[in-house]
Amino acid sequence: MSITGPLRIAVYRNLWLAVLVSNVGLWMQTVGAQWLLVAEPNASTLVSLVQTASLAPVFLLALPAGALADSLGRRRLLLAVQAGLALVAGLLTLLTALGDVHPALLLTFTFALGAGQALTLPAWQATIPDLVPRDQLVSASALGSISINAARAVGPAVAGLLIAQAGAAVVFGINALTFVLFAAVLAAWRPDRTSAPRTPEPFTSAVRAGTRYVRHSPVVRRILLRAVLFIAPGNALWALLPLVASQRLGFGSGGYGLMLTVLGAGAVAGAFLLAPIRDRISNNQMLLAAGIGYAAVLAVLGLVRVPALVMIALLPAGIAWVAVLSTINASMQLFLPGWVRARGLAIYQIVISAAQALPALAWGLLADATGLPVALTAAAALMLAGALTLRFWALIDTRTMDRAPAVFWPEPHLTLEPDPRTGPILVTVRYKVSAANAPAFVTAMDAVRRAVQRTGAYRWGLFRDGAGSGTFVEVYLVSSWEEHLRQHTGRLTGADRAAEEHARSLADGPPEVSHLFPATAAPTA
Structure with missing residues (x-):
């Protein structure tokens, strides 16, 4: 099946393009914020805090955001959040242009923008199965990976040029406009009203229902396990790549940027290359091959100091990364029923974020204590061991499961009409x-x-x-x-x-x- 199939659906295509532009804007925002802090005292700590301020809201807000999306309607929540993000980004643009932004205020704005993204992601991910036929969800997931990796490649480069020519305020202003664009596309979309929740669930009850669904779903728990077993060791590459570039290959910032570009190119190419392969092999065979290939790349990064060989190795790393994440993401979307989809995907995002943030610190500490070769070789061994566990903890195929709503319990017949809140x-x-x-x-x-x-x-x-x-x-x-x-x-x-x-x-x-x-x-x- 062609990876571009979902793009033939006008609504999905318009929203996907809007999300792509928004992702580019977010990367531009990150570079602009970091650039404003490089001349400050304790710049290394402040620059790293930009990423912390962007990611921390995921742990705090993703599950509540999923509950709101499932209860109130995904389009309504997305519209409200994009409007709020545009206001926040617009205010940051104004204050930056006036020269009134200091580090604490900049990090506060960064946290607020991260909170908006934490509210956006579960609702957007849960909307995709409403836009795309079930048999095209794997392609839609791969297109999502293309969007993220293309934005990672384009956003920082464009931001660097604009900051040099016009300053960070321009970058922040463009980011604000991307939220306006996303909101405009959402406003033009008229979803089927029958897909909206008929009676909103109480917020606390909705949050409990989401966590209960995951706790009692072996399929979801297995998907989350496979994600952690790949991402935790795999994130060593992303966490230690700047050190590989500078300490082992002698690259400057330009060389490091080129390495990121190669990784992104591999991910984008992989999304296209994997589409015909998926029709010939199972999901578990795909995960096994990706895990073994990624382990080999980690070993090359730790043991080889030839720049050309390292650059070549980064291409299959990008392919393996997108192969695993798109497969796992699509499995989640295929399995979760509509009433709890945003909450389930929110928990998935929390697990994914934790599997990146916490091991990244561990790999950094290990590299400081033992050196880059030992840390990367250990990550390779852990990645290989995780791939081999597919024999015992295989990913459960969700493509043929019937996840459509089924009303088959007979209506209760009572002589009295109880208050809906009565319980237990x-x-x-x-x-x-x-x-x-x-x-x-x-x-x-x-x-x-x-x-x-x-x-x-x-x-x-x-x-x-x-x-x-x-x-x-x-x-x-x-x-x-x-x-x-x-x-x-x-x-x-x-x-x-x-x-x-x-x-x-x-x-x-x-x-x-x-x-x-x-x-x-x-x-x-």
């Missing part, structure tokens, strides 16, 4: 199962348990009658009546329905379902 609710489901089917039934109910807990239950159990009557009772607790009704009206998927139908096929007849309310609750007639 105890649900009991009573089955009759023959002795011959009992072992298979217990095994099948494990998939039911995961579905029920992913979608709302915080306690679940399966019990059998000690009198040997063949009666099994499934019991679970949901925090409120409103939360349980959400299970009935769209949280379950086609795969959940198949799992439940399989379990019920092993029982003798349909089960008996009861809904029990707290004895102190006062439902109204």
Whole structure:
């Protein structure tokens, strides 16, 4: 399948281009902020704090942002955030032009812009499956990697030229305009209203639901594990590359910039080269090849001091990086159902950021203590070991899973109308199962348990009658009546329905379902 397939969809193409321009603006913003600090006392610390101020909001705001995106609507949140970012960037431009920006204020503005990006990313990532057919999501993920790497290559170069000619204020002003452009494209987009959430979830409940979904989803946990096993050792390249350039190859800033360009070119080329390969090999074969290739590159960086060979090695590193991240990202988007997609992707972004930020410090400390060759060789060994764990912890293929909403639980029939906030609710489901089917039934109910807990239950159990009557009772607790009704009206998927139908096929007849309310609750007639 062609990687450019999603770009034939006008809405996606327009938004992708707007995001690309915005990414370029963000890299320009980063270079401009760093340039304003290079002449300050303690410049090394201040310059590094620009990256910290940009990334820290991800840990604080990504999950709340995902909850807001799923509850309030992704387009609405994106529009509001882009408007806020344009105002912040515009104010920074004005103050810079007036000469009133000092380091603490600049870092504060950088943090505010980072917060806006932390709010933007989950909503944008969760929007993509609404714009692109399911069979083109892998291509869309690769296009996202192209956007990031192209911006990394173009943004700093353009910023450097503009700062030299006109000053940092111009760079900040262009960044502000990119937010305006993104907002304009969003405003022109008219999404299908049926895809928006019908009743917004309470914020706290929405955050809990997102974390609960990931906790009870083995598929998501496996995806996150594969991401960490690749990114944690792989980030040694990004963390130590400036030192490789200066200490091992004798490059100046121009040579380091060229190394980044080669990496970016490899990533962009890889996105195009991998498209036909994906039709011939499995995701796990792709991850294994990428892990082995990336480990080889890390070893070359640590052991080889020939600039030409190092430059050549950086090309497959870019290819491997985009191969793994696009595969993992697409697996997440394919698996997460629409009602929790932004929250699940927010947790994914938190894990990705942590897997980059924390190991980067560790690789730096190891390099200071033992030298670059030892640190990079250790990263190569860890990368290779992580790739070999695919035999035990393979990435689960999500491409053929039915993740469409499935409303198949019958509507509860009550004589009283409870307050939606009433809770907790105890649900009991009573089955009759023959002795011959009992072992298979217990095994099948494990998939039911995961579905029920992913979608709302915080306690679940399966019990059998000690009198040997063949009666099994499934019991679970949901925090409120409103939360349980959400299970009935769209949280379950086609795969959940198949799992439940399989379990019920092993029982003798349909089960008996009861809904029990707290004895102190006062439902109204």
